[in-house]
Amino acid sequence: MNKWYKLDNAAKIFPPVSNKRRTNIFRLSFDMVEEVDPLILRKALSEVIVRFPMFKVKLKKGIFWYYLEPNKADVPLHIESPFICKIIENYDDNNGYLFRVSFFHKRISLETFHSLTDGAGALEFLKSIVYRYLELKEITITNNLDVLTKDVEISNEENQDDFVNHHNPKLADSKVDNDVRALQFNGQLYDENWLGLIVGTTTVDQIKVLAKKYDCTITELFSAIIFYSAFKSRHLLETKDKPFTIFVPVNLRRFFDSKTLRNFSLYIKTSLKLNESIDFEEIVKIVKRDFKDGIKKEKLQAKIANNVKLERNPLLRIVPIFIKEPVLKLGYYLVGDSVNTLSFSNIGQVKLPDAMAPYIDKVVFANGASYSSPLNLGVISYNNKITIAFCSKMIDRSFQKEFFRLLTEQNVDISIENNELEV
Secondary structure, eight states: SOOOEEETTTTTTTHHOOOOOOOOOOEEEEEEEOOOOHHHHHHHHHHHHOOOTTTTTTHHHHHSSEEEEOOOOOOOEOOOOTTTTTGGGGGGTTTTTTTEEEETTTEEEEETTTTTHHHHHHHHHHHHHHHHHHTTTOOOOOOOOOOOTTOOOOOOGGGGGGGHOOOOGGOGGGGGGOOOOOOBOOOOOSSTTOOEEEEEEEEHHHHHHHHHHHHHHHHHHHHHHEEEEEEHTTTBBOOSOOOHHHHEEEEEEEEGGOOOOOOEEEEEEEEEOOOOOOHHHHHHHHHHEEEEEHTHHHHHHHHHHHHHHHHTTTTHHHHHHHHHHHHHHHHHHIIIEEEEEEEEEEEEEEEOOGGGGEEEEEEEEEOOSSSSSEEHHHHHHHHTTEEEEEOOOOOOOOOHHHHHHHHHHHTTOOOOEEOOOOO
């Protein structure tokens, strides 16, 4: 392993802009069928981390940029805190690691700081932990083609910054990033950095039937329902003539030849003005149009080129980090927070060996939230169960209720669970 790693292109922004109010941490959870044995889980974690050198690191502050260096400390296992996605404060409470593995009754969770990886990379790590955990419980798992186990050779490709590898400076296009300011939520927020989590669980089959009804993908369907919920929950938003804008991460591994476990995703967006009523079918058409335009490979290539071009700006490279940080914070507010209303990430289907299915109930992806982005949505599916998880800093739950109400009105059976405080 190298003595140190540069942060990947997408990761560089997160250390300067993260704090208790904006942690930039997301969570993946496996809900097991039986109670978790912490001794076995601890052993599985200590073995699996060796297979993932890109995760066995700690964050350091250099003269010009933050960077990653090997972490020789043991990986701690935590009892799950009720405060999900909280910051790994000063990295002292976690032996310097940028992820936090925890357990609670039947749940195994992985919370990850976005400077380390994206949802796809974190999922590969958690899959390997759960796989080894079941193996240590003397469960035989055969025909494994879907998990990076100790028997799978570590590839240099896993540690590469594929933004740099797949960028073409000739494809940069300033027109790609012409974002406009978006509506912001203004509902009352929880105190003490509490994050509310509401999870709806249904079957993939039922959601596919509904998506087919409207001739759209599942991600397009849920995006349209988000717009519908915004119409019904207008009291939670600014009274300004700005669009409600959804940012949707796209896993670039789908479009480029990549095996990286680092960040390799970009946002596309869909926007809608809420000042005029519109029927649901029309909303779906707008979402489909925006998605079709956003996921054109040439547009994604242009975004990659723009991002790498900015990172390699000679002036930016020689400016010390203590000067860069306030500039990056301002830039994040202007081109990050202010142009986005809600982030919605659909990780897709989790692929695991069939032998693991009897021991796993479902998988949940919590997309995090912050005071500047107080409501986000994460979706993931496994073994015909799809979970729809709202993370919220807002006390008012009207938005979530409208979202799930539309699904139930369309004859989708949903079970709801939450960690909400009584307010």
